[in-house]
Amino acid sequence: MNDATGVRQRQTTTQIPRSSTAAVAANRVSAVYDRDPVLRDVSFSLGAGQLVAIVGPNGAGKSTLFKLLTGIKKPAGGTVSVFGDTVYRARRDNRIAYVPQEAEIDWDYPIVVHDVVLSGRFGRIREEGGLRRILPPRFAARRHHEVSASALDAVGMSDYAGRPIGALSGGQKKRVFLARAIAQDADLLLLDEPLAGIDRATESVFFDVLVELKAAGKTVLMITHDFPTVEQFADTVMLLSRSVIEIGAPAAVLTDENLERTYHGSVRRAR
Numbered sequence: 001m002n003d004a005t006g007v008r009q010r011q012t013t014t015q016i017p018r019s020s021t022a023a024v025a026a027n028r029v030s031a032v033y034d035r036d037p038v039l040r041d042v043s044f045s046l047g048a049g050q051l052v053a054i055v056g057p058n059g060a061g062k063s064t065l066f067k068l069l070t071g072i073k074k075p076a077g078g079t080v081s082v083f084g085d086t087v088y089r090a091r092r093d094n095r096i097a098y099v100p101q102e103a104e105i106d107w108d109y110p111i112v113v114h115d116v117v118l119s120g121r122f123g124r125i126r127e128e129g130g131l132r133r134i135l136p137p138r139f140a141a142r143r144h145h146e147v148s149a150s151a152l153d154a155v156g157m158s159d160y161a162g163r164p165i166g167a168l169s170g171g172q173k174k175r176v177f178l179a180r181a182i183a184q185d186a187d188l189l190l191l192d193e194p195l196a197g198i199d200r201a202t203e204s205v206f207f208d209v210l211v212e213l214k215a216a217g218k219t220v221l222m223i224t225h226d227f228p229t230v231e232q233f234a235d236t237v238m239l240l241s242r243s244v245i246e247i248g249a250p251a252a253v254l255t256d257e258n259l260e261r262t263y264h265g266s267v268r269r270a271r
């Protein structure tokens, strides 16, 4: 079926009630790569303003789920909605910020740190219309530069604003891409393993940011392998292993029995 913009949307537009209040909802979603099933029968509904942790083994389909939620990949079946709308419209309306897993970013991209963060403002710049919409981003209104600078400050990276992104360490790059997501000021943030490979200082910067995002009413979905962080910060945890094993409050969900079902017997909480 085609939506009003002529973009082909598979089963996404008509079946989603516009009045739905869920921040993110999936209904019987499946995903395949070259006919290999990766996700099957994934259904959930997440209220707005929550911090949701998505936990599961390597290859469980966690990053794939984010690709469905950003429209990078289309579901093979089922429907996905973001704030009661199609992913396509939610993205067009600048409501989704996405920080991919490290391995998927081209770190050699020739761009300085400030401009990486400013690129998070592109949707807002386009919304304003006018000539600036088509000019190089350095001509964006001062406000966009200020928001970007302040996001960079929030992650403690102001001193690196003029450095090429490729000349930063792994943890520094993670801070910068988090700043980019903050600058975007989207309603839903999808963070794919933001804690992997970062030091204690960066971790604590990240936790401060999480608390601020929640206070601002943002919905945050975070893929992580870090159980203590889930227990401390998440309102909801989803155990995912090709399908949803369990979803709910961390204390109820993170039981040895559920973890065994998720990791096929190889993991216990051991704390």
Ligand SMILES: Nc1ncnc2c1ncn2[C@@H]1O[C@H](COP(=O)(O)OP(=O)(O)OP(=O)(O)O)[C@@H](O)[C@H]1O
Binding pocket: 033, 034, 038, 056, 057, 058, 059, 060, 061, 062, 063, 064, 065, 101
């Ligand atoms: N572009 C692709 N083409 C083919 N298969 C893919 C592709 N991306 C992922 N897969 C496969 O899909 C499955 C799920 O991958 P995905 O990246 O979603 O896992 P994940 O849960 O994010 O794992 P990890 O914890 O290692 O990041 C894996 O078996 C993977 O090999």
Ligand SMILES: [Mg+2]
Binding pocket: 062, 063, 064, 101, 192
């Ligand atoms: Mg992944």
